[in-house]
Amino acid sequence: MNVSGVYTAMVTPFKNNKVDFEGFRKNVEFQIKNGVDGIVPIGTTGEAPTLSHEEKEQLIKTAVKTAKGKVNVMIGTGSYSTSQTIENTKMAKELGADMALIVTPYYNKPTQEGLYRHFKAITEEVDFPVFVYNIKGRTGQNIETPTLRRIVDLPNIIGVKEASGDINQMCDVINTICSDHETFSVMSGDDGLTVPLMVLGGKGVISVVSNIVPAKVVEMVKYGLENDFVNARRIHYELLPIFKGAFIETNPIPIKEAMNMLGMPAGECRLPLCEMGPENREKLKEILKQMNLIK
Numbered sequence: 001m002n003v004s005g006v007y008t009a010m011v012t013p014f015k016n017n018k019v020d021f022e023g024f025r026k027n028v029e030f031q032i033k034n035g036v037d038g039i040v041p042i043g044t045t046g047e048a049p050t051l052s053h054e055e056k057e058q059l060i061k062t063a064v065k066t067a068k069g070k071v072n073v074m075i076g077t078g079s080y081s082t083s084q085t086i087e088n089t090k091m092a093k094e095l096g097a098d099m100a101l102i103v104t105p106y107y108n109k110p111t112q113e114g115l116y117r118h119f120k121a122i123t124e125e126v127d128f129p130v131f132v133y134n135i136k137g138r139t140g141q142n143i144e145t146p147t148l149r150r151i152v153d154l155p156n157i158i159g160v161k162e163a164s165g166d167i168n169q170m171c172d173v174i175n176t177i178c179s180d181h182e183t184f185s186v187m188s189g190d191d192g193l194t195v196p197l198m199v200l201g202g203k204g205v206i207s208v209v210s211n212i213v214p215a216k217v218v219e220m221v222k223y224g225l226e227n228d229f230v231n232a233r234r235i236h237y238e239l240l241p242i243f244k245g246a247f248i249e250t251n252p253i254p255i256k257e258a259m260n261m262l263g264m265p266a267g268e269c270r271l272p273l274c275e276m277g278p279e280n281r282e283k284l285k286e287i288l289k290q291m292n293l294i295k
Contacts (some may be wrong), residue, residue: 001099001129002201003159003185004217004225005037007074008020008210009045011252011259012059014267017277019055023265027211030264034214037204039067040101043076044138045208045252050270057091059231064096074131074206077102081267082118099129101161101206106139112147123154130156135163135189144274145172152177161206163189167196174201191217192243194234198224205281208255209239214260245287248280257284261294 006212008031013023017203024041031039041063042048042056053057063073077088077100089100089114104115107250123130136142142164145153151157162170170186170193178184178201188194194205194217202227209216220235246254250273259266261284268275276284288294 001056002076002183003038003099003131003187006035006204006210006214006221007040007072007206008036008214009040009185009206010039010206011065011211011256011266012041012051012055013256013265014270015242017268017270019051020265020267021058021060023144023267024059025062025066025189026265028063031210031214032067035218036071036214037209038074039063039071040076041204042075042159043101043133043206043209044103044120044135045255046076047252047270047273048076049079050273056088057095060092060095061103067095068098072098074099074101074103076103076133078105078133079106080105080283082121085118086122086125089122090129092280093126093128099158099189100126100130101131103133103134103135104139104141104143106141109128109140115141115143116150118149120154123156127250128156129158131158131185131187133163133189134160134161136290137163139166142166142169145169147178148173148189152181158183159187159203161187161189162197162202165190165193167193167200170197170202170281171200176288191246192219192240193234195224195229198232199229207249209242211255212237212258213263214241241287245284248283249276254280254284257281261285261288 013020075092188205221230256266
């Protein structure tokens with residue numbers, strides 16, 4: 001499986017602290033209508049650690065029913081427990097998803113050897129395409145390139161979502177791993193680094209901002225895949241204010257606030273995340289006005 005293009009890291013909409021499954025379905029339909037290549041429910045942006053097993057199961061069922069055969073469905077199944085990650089991944093497979101996004105274990109800070117064994121155990125237990133998710137800022141541990149090279153040699157490892165923030169590391173991954181694994185996909189996990197990464201050979205983005213402007217992100221990445229970086233850069237700068245605005249507080253607080261301003265299903269965040277501070281909310285509102293998304 002060769003993954004490329006735009007995959008949207010879906011928010012989980014809430015109403016009165018309960019998952020708004022109908023709102024989630026509408027958001028998935030909005031993404032499909034606007035030409036994304038895939039959706040990624042139950043990840044960081046989907047507030048996965050706050051969701052119950054039953055809520056995750058219903059979200060996967062809704063995503064698969066709405067999107068299967070139209071766009072790819074990549075489900076976030078990672079946790080800080082290897083055995084729980086295996087169970088989550090089995091569930092995603094059994095419910096009809098196309099692939100799993102597995103974040104490196106957080107809080108327990110495994111060694112590089114532990115990281116390798118984590119993914120080895122998963123691939124031995126579940127025959128299912130796996131995207132590795134490297135985000136040191138959330139997990140406390142970076143996947144070093146030599147470790148990723150070992151992980152890539154495991155069965156069913158098809159790509160990496162690179163959110164380390166280290167463009168030099170991303171370059172090393174593309175230069176040393178993709179040269180030997182032609183179908184291995186390096187996708188940006190940071191909207192603002194999508195175009196720079198694609199210049200180096202990245203295949204696209206798992207995007208937060210595409211929750212609200214999917215067509216624009218799709219257009220930008222399409223130009224990048226065509227090596228038209230004049231136009232890709234033009235759209236990058238057009239979207240740069242919201243790339244920054246979406247992260248002025250912890251994701252997904254700003255993107256959910258933006259969706260609420262746009263009348264999209266999003267609702268509140270679950271504790272320990274809370275509402276945006278008033279000053280940052282006004283900054284975000286001004287960005288949306290400048291982009292002509294709201295009046």
